[in-house]
Amino acid sequence: MAVEQFVSKTLELLQEEREAEIEENRIWQENISLKDLQSKGVCLLKLQISSQSTGLYGRTVVIFEPRKHLGFTSLPSNSFGPGDIVGLYDTGGCTAASQIGTGIVTRVSQTAISVAFDDSNDGLSFDTDGLHNLLKLANDVTYKRMKNALNTLNGYRNGPAANLIDVLFGNSTPSSQTQPNEFKFFNSNLDDSQREAVSFTLSQRELAVIHGPPGTGKTTTVVEIILQAVKQGQKVLCCAPSNVAVDNLVERLAQCKAKVLRLGHPARLLESIQKHSLDAILAQSDSAGIIADIRKDMDKAFVGIKKMRERGDRVNYKREIGELRKELRTREATAIAQILKSADVVLSTNTGACHTGPLKYLPAEHFDWVVIDECAQALESSCWIALLRARKCILAGDYKQLPPTIKSQKAASKGLSLSLMERLIQMYGDSVVRMLTVQYRMNSAIMDWASKEMYQGRLTAHSSVEKHLLKDLPGVACVEETSTPLLLIDTAGCGLSEMEVTEEQSKGNQGEVDIVELHIKALTEAGVKAKDIAVIAPYNLQVDLLRQKLSARHPELEIKSVDGFQGREKEAVVLSLVRSNRKGAVGFLSEDRRINVAVTRARRHIAVVCDTQTVQNHAFLKSLIDHMTQHGEVRTAFEYIQDIAPQNYTRDPKDTKSSSSSTSTKQKVKDQPTSRTKPPQKSSTGSSANENTAGKEKHTKSSLTCLTEEEQKKNRTAEITAQVESFLKDSNQSELQFPSSFNSHDRLLVHQIAEEMGLVHESKGEGKDRCITVARPLESTPAEEPPQEEEEEEEEEEEEDKVQNPQKEQLSQTALDLKSLHLERMKREQQKREENAQQKKQQNIILPAQASKKPKAAKVKSKTKTGACGIAAAAAPDEDFDTLINAVIKAERVCSFLRCKASVLMLGQLCLFCNRQYCLSHHIPEVHGCGDKAKSHARMRISKEGVLYAGSGKKDKTMDPNKKAYLQRKLDSKLKDMSTQRKPKQKENES
Ligand SMILES: Nc1ncnc2c1ncn2[C@@H]1O[C@H](COP(=O)(O)OP(=O)(O)OP(=O)(O)O)[C@@H](O)[C@H]1O
Numbered sequence: 001m002a003v004e005q006f007v008s009k010t011l012e013l014l015q016e017e018r019e020a021e022i023e024e025n026r027i028w029q030e031n032i033s034l035k036d037l038q039s040k041g042v043c044l045l046k047l048q049i050s051s052q053s054t055g056l057y058g059r060t061v062v063i064f065e066p067r068k069h070l071g072f073t074s075l076p077s078n079s080f081g082p083g084d085i086v087g088l089y090d091t092g093g094c095t096a097a098s099q100i101g102t103g104i105v106t107r108v109s110q111t112a113i114s115v116a117f118d119d120s121n122d123g124l125s126f127d128t129d130g131l132h133n134l135l136k137l138a139n140d141v142t143y144k145r146m147k148n149a150l151n152t153l154n155g156y157r158n159g160p161a162a163n164l165i166d167v168l169f170g171n172s173t174p175s176s177q178t179q180p181n182e183f184k185f186f187n188s189n190l191d192d193s194q195r196e197a198v199s200f201t202l203s204q205r206e207l208a209v210i211h212g213p214p215g216t217g218k219t220t221t222v223v224e225i226i227l228q229a230v231k232q233g234q235k236v237l238c239c240a241p242s243n244v245a246v247d248n249l250v251e252r253l254a255q256c257k258a259k260v261l262r263l264g265h266p267a268r269l270l271e272s273i274q275k276h277s278l279d280a281i282l283a284q285s286d287s288a289g290i291i292a293d294i295r296k297d298m299d300k301a302f303v304g305i306k307k308m309r310e311r312g313d314r315v316n317y318k319r320e321i322g323e324l325r326k327e328l329r330t331r332e333a334t335a336i337a338q339i340l341k342s343a344d345v346v347l348s349t350n351t352g353a354c355h356t357g358p359l360k361y362l363p364a365e366h367f368d369w370v371v372i373d374e375c376a377q378a379l380e381s382s383c384w385i386a387l388l389r390a391r392k393c394i395l396a397g398d399y400k401q402l403p404p405t406i407k408s409q410k411a412a413s414k415g416l417s418l419s420l421m422e423r424l425i426q427m428y429g430d431s432v433v434r435m436l437t438v439q440y441r442m443n444s445a446i447m448d449w450a451s452k453e454m455y456q457g458r459l460t461a462h463s464s465v466e467k468h469l470l471k472d473l474p475g476v477a478c479v480e481e482t483s484t485p486l487l488l489i490d491t492a493g494c495g496l497s498e499m500e501v502t503e504e505q506s507k508g509n510q511g512e513v514d515i516v517e518l519h520i521k522a523l524t525e526a527g528v529k530a531k532d533i534a535v536i537a538p539y540n541l542q543v544d545l546l547r548q549k550l551s552a553r554h555p556e557l558e559i560k561s562v563d564g565f566q567g568r569e570k571e572a573v574v575l576s577l578v579r580s581n582r583k584g585a586v587g588f589l590s591e592d593r594r595i596n597v598a599v600t601r602a603r604r605h606i607a608v609v610c611d612t613q614t615v616q617n618h619a620f621l622k623s624l625i626d627h628m629t630q631h632g633e634v635r636t637a638f639e640y641i642q643d644i645a646p647q648n649y650t651r652d653p654k655d656t657k658s659s660s661s662s663t664s665t666k667q668k669v670k671d672q673p674t675s676r677t678k679p680p681q682k683s684s685t686g687s688s689a690n691e692n693t694a695g696k697e698k699h700t701k702s703s704l705t706c707l708t709e710e711e712q713k714k715n716r717t718a719e720i721t722a723q724v725e726s727f728l729k730d731s732n733q734s735e736l737q738f739p740s741s742f743n744s745h746d747r748l749l750v751h752q753i754a755e756e757m758g759l760v761h762e763s764k765g766e767g768k769d770r771c772i773t774v775a776r777p778l779e780s781t782p783a784e785e786p787p788q789e790e791e792e793e794e795e796e797e798e799e800e801d802k803v804q805n806p807q808k809e810q811l812s813q814t815a816l817d818l819k820s821l822h823l824e825r826m827k828r829e830q831q832k833r834e835e836n837a838q839q840k841k842q843q844n845i846i847l848p849a850q851a852s853k854k855p856k857a858a859k860v861k862s863k864t865k866t867g868a869c870g871i872a873a874a875a876a877p878d879e880d881f882d883t884l885i886n887a888v889i890k891a892e893r894v895c896s897f898l899r900c901k902a903s904v905l906m907l908g909q910l911c912l913f914c915n916r917q918y919c920l921s922h923h924i925p926e927v928h929g930c931g932d933k934a935k936s937h938a939r940m941r942i943s944k945e946g947v948l949y950a951g952s953g954k955k956d957k958t959m960d961p962n963k964k965a966y967l968q969r970k971l972d973s974k975l976k977d978m979s980t981q982r983k984p985k986q987k988e989n990e991s
């Protein structure tokens with residue numbers, strides 16, 4: 001492909017992408033006042049400058065604070081963090097015209113925010129008396145740099161990269177040295193595939209691609225390659241799309257005593273890395289003394305300016321500062337060039353390697369090799385920023401994991417999401433690729449699926465991990481949950497449907513949240529540490545719901561979206577797939593690479609909670625379900641629901657004894673609740689060796705029977721269906737009673753079949769005599785049924801239908817309980833939405849979007865009313881409900897910090913990590929125990945820089961509109977908790 005063609009097409013797609021982003025920002029900003037932006041935390045209004053100095057290696061750092069003389073002592077709650085790019089405005093507004101400059105946030109405290117402005121903005125002068133607004137900006141620096149690189153690529157003639165460009169565009173073929181260099185490995189532990197990758201890379205002249213599936217030691221290999229290159233006297237430029245990935249390499253290379261230099265704004269680097277940063281090394285250099293003196297003079301001048309009241313005097317100081325700055329710059333340029341030249345490896349993000357940065361001090365042909373790690377997560381255009389400096393390139397990554405995040409679907413589908421790595425593999429095939437095939441992370445049962453489905457079955461598990469299980473971890477007891485690498489908890493037929501909150505375009509599933517909670521409980525009770533467990537969900541809404549439920553009890557449990565987890569690993573992963581609907585829609589789960597990433601984070605155990613009936617409609621997900629069914633434990637969510645609402649179900653004592661009869665799934669269902677609820681001491685006090693082997697034997701046995709399990713289930717289903725059908729044909733029979741020998745699993749099947757056929761079903765009797773009957777639907781039902789409406793509401797109708805006839809639904813009453821809670825919630829949410837709309841209307845500011853939404857909201861509400869008010873009324877009479885609301889409001893009024901009674905009504909601050917309100921002395925995450933989360937959040941945000949870097953989750957600003965929704969959900973969960981408390985029994989039984 002011609003370079004020009006690539007460049008013009010890519011420029012176009014980048015433009016499209018940029019426009020999509022701008023459009024999104026515009027819609028968002030235009031419809032929201034500055035005040036609202038401030039309340040969303042992305043804008044800070046009317047700040048005064050408290051001080052100004054040169055700091056952070058020569059930048060002008062300005063500290064802003066609220067108007068103290070008016071009694072504002074702290075900043076409004078905001079989402080500003082170190083590394084954010086902000087615009088500085090006078091109080092005229094936040095428009096381009098009133099922008100004074102842009103800077104990078106370096107520090108945020110309760111009372112002040114520091115912003116670093118680059119010296120290069122010569123015209124920058126701050127009115128120290130005036131008031132300023134700060135607004136978080138979407139940054140276009142990344143775009144500009146990529147565009148520049150593409151344009152340079154287009155006109156590139158005979159620089160160092162000329163030959164490489166030919167190879168990367170197929171104009172000449174990659175070549176290798178005939179006589180490979182002799183070399184000795186630094187790391188003697190490398191496996192064969194890693195060694196092969198290193199030798200191959202060393203012998204290639206222009207291009208080597210290293211394909212590193214999850215856990216195969218890609219970084220280990222890249223580090224070895226770089227060390228070998230350095231030994232050969234090569235100068236290496238090493239890049240990755242995210243700051244985190246770059247820092248990781250810096251750390252590993254520094255451990256190996258390589259002379260590394262990290263480029264990048266110090267505000268964005270991990271603290272441990274800062275000593276390798278250009279600025280830090282500069283500060284220790286010979287010129288440092290002189291530079292420091294100049295800075296001191298500049299600081300003095302700044303202080304001078306502040307004292308001066310007269311304009312004329314200020315001008316003098318400004319001139320002085322200008323001259324000092326010039327001198328500073330020439331001295332620094334010389335020093336920087338020296339430092340850069342003496343480093344063996346220079347590291348930066350892809351965009352940090354741009355020619356407007358420090359690399360401009362180096363001659364064009366300085367570098368020999370360019371290494372790009374995580375290459376499959378980078379836009380190709382961002383790779384070209386660095387590649388234009390290289391004779392040879394090494395690309396490492398895994399294109400079977402998630403590609404770079406792109407906002408414009410159109411641009412993505414037209415090729416913007418195709419990474420350089422993938423494009424080259426398409427062009428040259430395996431001849432330029434070496435794949436790492438030994439993985440050091442996953443138990444082979446987990447790996448086998450990924451290997452087969454994604455990596456041509458080529459992966460093998462290293463013996464150190466092949467069989468490792470949770471129970472092998474110190475302090476972890478041997479129970480069923482900790483002895484199986486694969487656990488599938490199937491919600492099919494249990495009525496745990498997904499829900500949707502339209503404003504957020506996301507999906508949640510409260511039933512799955514409850515099941516995840518129980519599984520986490522089982523794992524932690526067995527001694528697995530919360531910090532070793534990840535809970536992953538593909539939808540942000542579900543992530544929020546899970547956090548709400550779990551974070552308070554397990555602050556160290558990491559709960560994230562799939563995208564936020566790329567590049568990480570955990571001993572145990574619990575994956576909630578969320579989707580459960582009759583249409584079998586799986587939406588965004590259909591990205592195979594997303595599922596691959598989610599599953600391959602797990603080292604010893606993965607539990608998947610999902611509705612197999614829904615997700616099996618997608619071939620790739622089906623392969624996962626099939627794999628887990630064949631090689632792992634399968635449970636139905638039904639028995640977890642019994643734990644959630646045990647009052648609705650009497651366990652059939654016969655179940656535990658009838659394991660020899662009918663199905664084998666039943667056999668599994670039978671004794672798990674015991675193992676789950678039994679305290680972990682059980683096995684640690686007993687002879688654990690015996691227990692171990694016993695567990696293993698059982699496991700093997702069940703794996704064997706598992707092979708035909710699905711068929712057995714099918715047969716059983718067919719049997720029962722046939723019985724039901726023949727009953728239906730015989731109009732004389734009014735009721736079909738199944739024998740009391742049916743166990744709970746058989747009854748579940750009956751329940752499912754009856755549901756599908758629209759029949760009434762009921763369980764009667766206790767213990768041994770418990771049996772299930774099926775009958776034709778009652779005549780009255782159709783009359784009450786609301787007319788069919790939009791598809792998305794179907795689910796609700798179905799639920800309401802059951803709610804209206806609860807007495808006919810004994811067996812599914814447990815599921816129904818969750819549903820009624822869900823409905824209660826939905827109803828209140830609807831009410832709130834309506835009230836909001838009402839208020840808006842009164843204020844005459846209905847946005848068109850809301851105006852059009854309103855009628856539908858009203859309709860849904862009235863529908864919900866007819867359906868669910870019965871439950872709501874029965875459970876909570878109006879007064880009761882008011883008391884409830886009052887209690888919640890009261891609880892919301894005081895600081896959430898243990899024993900703190902301070903009011904948070906006026907000055908409360910919401911912690912975004914735990915979603916609680918705190919008083920001013922407790923709201924800082926570090927103070928109340930969210931420190932780690934805040935840190936990793938900040939890190940993640942820092943690593944995101946632009947929107948284009950993949951693997952780091954959603955963009956910041958999506959947090960902000962959610963804040964309100966967060967609060968709403970928080971209230972709802974409190975209400976839910978309270979309503980469950982009001983029903984006697986429950987919780988006590990569990991513990
Ligand atoms: N040859 C080896 N022998 C033993 N352990 C190894 C070897 N190579 C890598 N590992 C181990 O595997 C783990 C992952 O290695 P590394 O950090 O290099 O991979 P990564 O590139 O970060 O991961 P991934 O391949 O998933 O991107 C580390 O714990 C590392 O110690």
Ligand SMILES: [Zn+2]
Pocket residue numbers: 911912913914915916925928929930
């Ligand atoms: Zn907190």
Ligand SMILES: [Zn+2]
Pocket residue numbers: 895896897900901902918919920921922
């Ligand atoms: Zn407090």
